[in-house]
Amino acid sequence: MTTIDRAITDAITAENTARAAAPAPEVIVVHPEKESQLEALLCLYEQRKAAHDAAEDQWGEYKEALVAALRAYNPDENVKVYEVPATRMWPAVTVAWRKGREYLPAELIRKHIPQIWDAFKVTAKGYWEVRPKGKRG
Secondary structure, X not given: OOHHHHHHHHHHHHHHHHHHHXXXXXXXXXXXXXXXXXXXXXXXXXXXXXXXXXXXXXXXXXXXXXXXXXXXXOOOOOOOEEXXXXXXXXXXXXXXXXXXXXXXXXXXXXXXXXXXXHHHOOOOOOOOOOOOOOOOO
């Protein structure tokens, strides 16, 4: 067994031990009172989630259509920025191509070079997730 293999095995063992030792988060079951603000918000859940999803889809479709319309004016593939001046009908708009960001595949590093992962990992800010019970993502 190589040094790297041993380090990987040790890291996996340590991670599994830490997971087993971590306490499960406390779950509080809440029963909203009738006509409370919480009840009103919960009643809006599916409507607001559907509107959010539709808005994301519509925004993506809008951007694609806008770029296609701008490309019709100048189909040169080298053009990466379009400026459209404002009128009374619309605001000034800049449409610019942004190169995809470079990244290191975290899963590969975590799996194959755990020493690097442990030394340089950064934890993002936590956030509240809202989802139907029992569903992930």
